[in-house]
């Protein structure tokens with residue numbers, strides 16, 4: 001980990017990187033950014049410097065609410081206290097004292113011996129452990145008015161602002177702006193993947209790592225599909241209620257305070273039955289997602305950028321079986337499948353197989369198996385075309401599957417291994433974690449996971465059209 005920097009965004013995130021073992025020294029690390037001295041924090045135990053809560057855009061308040069970010073690459077004070085994380089964006093489940101709409105900040109971790117001319121590769125980590133809720137609450141707008149005002153997918157514009165900040169400023173910390181790897185897990189991976197649909201993203205980065213998420217992970221629709229969620233939100237904002245279902249809400253929404261916005265978000269959230277509602281929207285020509293990712297891949301419209309992608313074994317099951325999804329929901333889904341795929345002997349259905357939806361739907365256990373099967377198929381189907389099309393275009397592609405079922409369930413485990421944070425790690429977990437860290441560092445440094453440095457680990461074969469392989473990393477199953 002000593003040859004890498006992290007530029008991580010706290011954009012509506014839970015603050016998850018514990019700084020408990022740190023102490024602020026009289027000689028805190030400092031970086032000169034334009035005319036401003038940033039005073040950071042010495043993370044002694046991991047031999048790192050931390051600079052946190054650095055704004056990369058003007059606070060998106062008042063007239064700037066629901067607008068594209070206004071980039072801010074320098075600060076107007078002589079000194080800036082960068083010893084802590086910034087605020088989290090509005091979301092449930094985080095203490096209100098840690099929330100603010102003024103949440104467009106970036107954090108930099110670097111090896112403590114890094115100098116301004118060190119030219120270290122940079123991992124740009126898009127944070128979002130709690131899929132779509134946190135960041136996207138802040139800036140995922142739905143509906144006709146947002147489309148008319150070109151205000152869809154605003155959260156992705158925030159990522160571009162942060163990437164621009166990195167281009168301007170990471171050199172001052174010792175980073176090399178020409179060696180940026182965009183990465184993220186879960187929603188962070190989804191957003192990274194959507195950014196990669198745009199060939200222009202290579203102005204900001206040369207590689208990407210996507211853990212448990214692709215551009216098609218969340219169900220993707222045009223702006224009107226979730227109009228109802230937007231209308232519910234507006235109806236829940238005190239002072240703007242009577243504008244709900246009109247196409248003239250923005251002015252009012254910009255005039256109310258944060259409490260009112262938060263009230264509306266909570267009310268909208270309570271009305272929602274969709275599992276991942278606040279996700280990216282097809283935003284048309286010139287947008288981040290002009291059409292469905294599958295169509296873009298088929299047309300060869302995507303960044304020709306080296307990437308690692310992968311997921312955890314059976315993570316779909318953790319997410320889409322009871323208790324994550326209620327039994328009535330499973331049964332409802334199976335009933336819909338049976339309706340969509342009726343058994344009509346005249347048409348040959350059920351195709352001489354006993355595995356038909358109505359057979360599987362007879363009891364809950366079989367119904368769950370059916371939903372899981374479809375979930376697994378759709379997960380593979382949503383990701384694999386993206387691998388193939390890119391490999392066909394000569395893009396360096398590495399695919400990984402992590403197999404380690406620890407107590408908390410498989411979803412997101414790769415994230416814990418990457419940060420060396422597997423709780424109560426067994427010896428095997430520790431070995432796996434060290435290997436994952438070194439694969440990632442190797443890739444960010446030299447665009448191959450196999451640089452031969454760091455811990456001894458298996459060679460990871462590239463996914464090619466002739467040899468479409470993935471590496472499976474096995475941890476101990478508890």
Ligand SMILES: *[C@@H]1O[C@H](CO)[C@@H](O)[C@H](O)[C@H]1NC(C)=O
Pocket residue numbers: 034035074
């Ligand atoms: C730094 O200060 C100088 C002198 O006041 C000014 O000309 C320059 O624009 C400032 N730079 C930034 C990045 O603010």
Ligand SMILES: *[C@@H]1O[C@H](CO)[C@@H](O)[C@H](O)[C@H]1NC(C)=O
Pocket residue numbers: 115117118
């Ligand atoms: C980096 O800068 C330091 C201090 O200015 C200097 O001593 C060192 O030689 C430089 N290293 C390189 C590789 O340029």
Ligand SMILES: *[C@@H]1O[C@H](CO)[C@@H](O)[C@H](O)[C@H]1NC(C)=O
Pocket residue numbers: 239242243
């Ligand atoms: C909504 O209420 C405000 C006063 O609270 C009023 O000025 C406005 O005309 C109303 N708008 C509509 C569409 O009823």
Ligand SMILES: *[C@@H]1O[C@H](CO)[C@@H](O)[C@H](O)[C@H]1NC(C)=O
Pocket residue numbers: 257258259260
């Ligand atoms: C927000 O605005 C409402 C209505 O004007 C007001 O009652 C409330 O006190 C305000 N909240 C804060 C935190 O300012």
Ligand SMILES: *[C@@H]1O[C@H](CO)[C@@H](O)[C@H](O)[C@H]1NC(C)=O
Pocket residue numbers: 407408423424
């Ligand atoms: C780790 O071990 C502690 C103490 O035995 C226990 O309380 C905790 O639940 C364990 N955590 C996990 C994730 O297993």
